[in-house]
Amino acid sequence: MTFLLWIKSDAGKERFVLEATGLEAAYGKQKVLHGLSLRIAAGRLTALVGPNGCGKSTFLRAIMGFVPLTAGQVTLDGKPLPRDRRALARRIAYLPQEAHCPDYLTLGELVELAGFARYATFAGPTERDRELFRSALRTVGLIDLAHRPVNSLSGGQRQRAWIAMVLAQDAEIILMDEPVNHLDMKYQYATLGLVQRLTREHGKTVVAVLHDLNLTAAFADEVAMLADGRLVAHGPVEHTVTESNIARVFDLGADVITHAGRRICMPHLKIPA
Numbered sequence: 095m096t097f098l099l100w101i102k103s104d105a106g107k108e109r110f111v112l113e114a115t116g117l118e119a120a121y122g123k124q125k126v127l128h129g130l131s132l133r134i135a136a137g138r139l140t141a142l143v144g145p146n147g148c149g150k151s152t153f154l155r156a157i158m159g160f161v162p163l164t165a166g167q168v169t170l171d172g173k174p175l176p177r178d179r180r181a182l183a184r185r186i187a188y189l190p191q192e193a194h195c196p197d198y199l200t201l202g203e204l205v206e207l208a209g210f211a212r213y214a215t216f217a218g219p220t221e222r223d224r225e226l227f228r229s230a231l232r233t234v235g236l237i238d239l240a241h242r243p244v245n246s247l248s249g250g251q252r253q254r255a256w257i258a259m260v261l262a263q264d265a266e267i268i269l270m271d272e273p274v275n276h277l278d279m280k281y282q283y284a285t286l287g288l289v290q291r292l293t294r295e296h297g298k299t300v301v302a303v304l305h306d307l308n309l310t311a312a313f314a315d316e317v318a319m320l321a322d323g324r325l326v327a328h329g330p331v332e333h334t335v336t337e338s339n340i341a342r343v344f345d346l347g348a349d350v351i352t353h354a355g356r357r358i359c360m361p362h363l364k365i366p367a
């Protein structure tokens with residue numbers, strides 16, 4: 095009996111794969127993160143939302159070690175993050191808000207770069223890697239454009255190319271900074287649907303910066319709301335995407351209704367005097 099109870103309680107226990115504790119970071123004299131603490135649940139899609147300039151990108155960059163911390167720490171499975179970039183890339187894939195690549199690089203070559211952390215020294219991609227690249231391109235609907243230079247693609251196609259690169263990296267944790275920027279409505283839903291499947295069917299952990307609260311409510315398991323470099327609310331959609339939080343975080347009046355089981359936010363339209 096005790097044994098069965100033990101199994102049950104352990105199975106219900108949440109695993110926090112990434113933990114940020116008391117993060118402080120600054121650009122020169124401008125302090126941007128003010129003691130931000132956030133635990134990221136494994137196998138979930140956590141949406142990071144908040145007003146422009148509140149520190150969402152800085153938080154992701156701080157996790158990747160691109161922004162030095164003046165206080166606090168980030169742990170991965172309870173241990174400090176690997177210092178070695180290849181070791182880090184095997185665990186965490188990161189898609190920045192604005193990604194750039196050299197003019198000559200084709201889409202196929204871009205996606206191949208994603209495997210670098212897995213290749214043995216002086217070795218190229220294996221057949222499994224190549225299948226992963228093709229599958230990533232098929233997933234984002236760009237397999238027929240693999241020969242095209244990335245910089246010849248439209249804004250939305252390019253965004254999907256970067257998403258394919260992140261998928262091809264095959265890391266267990268994926269950090270995405272505004273992944274559905276530039277995408278038309280179909281690909282916004284398709285991309286976040288895909289991200290949701292990655293978490294539910296493949297156990298990936300995803301943290302995505304999103305601006306659209308309706309997309310957030312449709313796809314996120316957890317929502318972390320930031321304001322002024324601090325965590326203001328964190329939890330499932332029904333506890334976070336609320337009229338009072340929208341007012342508090344975005345300084346915006348809105349009605350939040352439930353339609354066909356989904357939360358929908360309708361900001362109040364103010365007619366300028």
Ligand SMILES: Nc1ncnc2c1ncn2[C@@H]1O[C@H](COP(=O)(O)OP(=O)(O)OP(=O)(O)O)[C@@H](O)[C@H]1O
Pocket residue numbers: 121126144145146147148149150151152153
């Ligand atoms: N490289 C940088 N050098 C100096 N200041 C920066 C730099 N990057 C960001 N900042 C500043 O830090 C603050 C937080 O920026 P950050 O990009 O983290 O915000 P964000 O929440 O991601 O915003 P957005 O929603 O507009 O993308 C902003 O005031 C921004 O101007």
